[in-house]
Amino acid sequence: MSGALIAGWLRLAASRIAxxxxxxxxxxxAIGDGDHGINLHRGFGALEARLAAGDFATDAPGPLLVLAGxxxxxxxxxxxxxxxxxxxxxxxxxxxxxxxxxxxxxxxLAAVLRAAVDGVAALGxxxxxxxxxxDALVPAVVACEAAGATGVDVASALHRAxxxxxxxxxxxxxLLATKGRASYLGERSIGHLDPGAxxxxxxxxxxxxxxxxxx
Amino acid sequence: MKKLINTPERxxxxxxxxxxxxxxxxxxxxxxxxxxxxxxxxPGKVGVISGGGSGHEPMHGGFVGLGMLxxxxxxxxxxxxxPDQMLAATKAVNGGAGVLHxxxxxxxxxxxxxxxxxxxxxxxIEVASVVIADDVAVKDSLYTAGRRGVGGTVLAEKIVxxxxxxxxxxxxxTxxxxxVQDNVRSMGMALTSCTVPAAGKPTFDISDxxxxxxxxxxxxxxxxxxxxxxxxxxxxxxxxxxxxxxxFASGDRVLAFVNGMGGTPLIELYVAYRKVNEILTGRGxxxxxxxxxxxxxxxxxxxxxxxxxxxxxxxxxxxxxxxxTPALRWGV
Numbered sequence: 001m002s003g004a005l006i007a008g009w010l011r012l013a014a015s016r017i018a019x020x021x022x023x024x025x026x027x028x029x030a031i032g033d034g035d036h037g038i039n040l041h042r043g044f045g046a047l048e049a050r051l052a053a054g055d056f057a058t059d060a061p062g063p064l065l066v067l068a069g070x071x072x073x074x075x076x077x078x079x080x081x082x083x084x085x086x087x088x089x090x091x092x093x094x095x096x097x098x099x100x101x102x103x104x105x106x107x108x109l110a111a112v113l114r115a116a117v118d119g120v121a122a123l124g125x126x127x128x129x130x131x132x133x134x135d136a137l138v139p140a141v142v143a144c145e146a147a148g149a150t151g152v153d154v155a156s157a158l159h160r161a162x163x164x165x166x167x168x169x170x171x172x173x174x175l176l177a178t179k180g181r182a183s184y185l186g187e188r189s190i191g192h193l194d195p196g197a198x199x200x201x202x203x204x205x206x207x208x209x210x211x212x213x214x215x
Numbered sequence: 216m217k218k219l220i221n222t223p224e225r226x227x228x229x230x231x232x233x234x235x236x237x238x239x240x241x242x243x244x245x246x247x248x249x250x251x252x253x254x255x256x257x258p259g260k261v262g263v264i265s266g267g268g269s270g271h272e273p274m275h276g277g278f279v280g281l282g283m284l285x286x287x288x289x290x291x292x293x294x295x296x297x298p299d300q301m302l303a304a305t306k307a308v309n310g311g312a313g314v315l316h317x318x319x320x321x322x323x324x325x326x327x328x329x330x331x332x333x334x335x336x337x338x339x340i341e342v343a344s345v346v347i348a349d350d351v352a353v354k355d356s357l358y359t360a361g362r363r364g365v366g367g368t369v370l371a372e373k374i375v376x377x378x379x380x381x382x383x384x385x386x387x388x389t390x391x392x393x394x395v396q397d398n399v400r401s402m403g404m405a406l407t408s409c410t411v412p413a414a415g416k417p418t419f420d421i422s423d424x425x426x427x428x429x430x431x432x433x434x435x436x437x438x439x440x441x442x443x444x445x446x447x448x449x450x451x452x453x454x455x456x457x458x459x460x461x462x463f464a465s466g467d468r469v470l471a472f473v474n475g476m477g478g479t480p481l482i483e484l485y486v487a488y489r490k491v492n493e494i495l496t497g498r499g500x501x502x503x504x505x506x507x508x509x510x511x512x513x514x515x516x517x518x519x520x521x522x523x524x525x526x527x528x529x530x531x532x533x534x535x536x537x538x539x540t541p542a543l544r545w546g547v
Contacts, residue, residue, distance in 0.1 A: 033435065078323035079295070081295075178357070
């Protein structure tokens, strides 16, 4: 997993968020405060601009993820900015801690994703089943860990992780929200998709597609 | 959408530039979008900062100045600010005696302030945080994000700011802020929705004959939607749950705060205050101080919130202490 793949992923993610921002905002308007797409678009747009301007003077994947995490933390705002920023920072730190600083096997990839998702769970003081982004992220990590145990390649593991995230996001529909603004709705939150789970699945699918494209 | 703006993207920046131009004697605006007291940092004084999404003006930026906040961090409209802002504000107001973060209980605010506090502490600044969660419309249970921080925040910022101005240390200031939180409760209602500029359409649909009881300051749903009633009945619906909290009893002195949500004229707030006074007097509760006006708003939403704070001599003294900010001024 090279720095070029990370940069390619972030650019692909930015363009897909731009395309989906109205949909994400509508999902949020139903059970939150109706700004999820607006905020992510602002942050990933800023990230894309910094990549294009060559602001990040590194080709190494770990440091690149850390810089991306700082950018997202500093531009998105709200809970989603803090959480996605934390995920990228933790993933970057996990990569930096390894000799070579890169992911070679799917087992290593699983460990990086685990570090990122554990960071999200700790900051949000949440766990799966509460109608949050963890309902997409945790199944993705579990799928990736299973793939890592069987020794498939990184691209295949990411494909399975993205599938699991999308299934997890769909499965938030009947859940009762007990974290975040959606929790104020109580039972009225049932029957809606969680916008954070949907954007998490979008980000993981973009990563899988970037890896499959050999970026 | 019909708004007096240039573009949604520039609204917050342009409003901050306007505030800086209007109040150069009280505040300065610095990158990355923070409002700082003109003479900060003051050596030896505890710094007091707050922040939150924009759209609640005059909170928080209008409360920066002598005897209240040392800095405020405005985010995008209804979106929590980012840690870079709270870190910059913390550094800008640190006079060596530590900094208190007053945080309203919203998931995004909590997380972003938490990250900022970690970063500031890593730079050697002592930081304490108090979470304001006074909205009785939300059930405080394991199954919600907890009560929202609403009108009590304004009172906390005034009282805590006065204590910091008087030279209290960080531990004392923090305990005082927690004391305000423990003794303050609020509830609000809406007649109309608000419209977030970037969204371009009303946050919720509500007909001319309906009202939302227990609404939040972002147009979040409240306890229930029901048919519009006369002001006196609405005030009863808001004051009753506050009194049921078990904090306020006959013989108590309170500060009664009747707050407009942004689209309600002062004449209606006084109609409501009249009824608040009548209810509390009937219960043997004395309104020792009051605040009537629009201080924590929800853009152009019509409606009001009612906040009661149980007073003792200490809280009364700090409430009465001099304050000189863009939005609150007395005693100077």
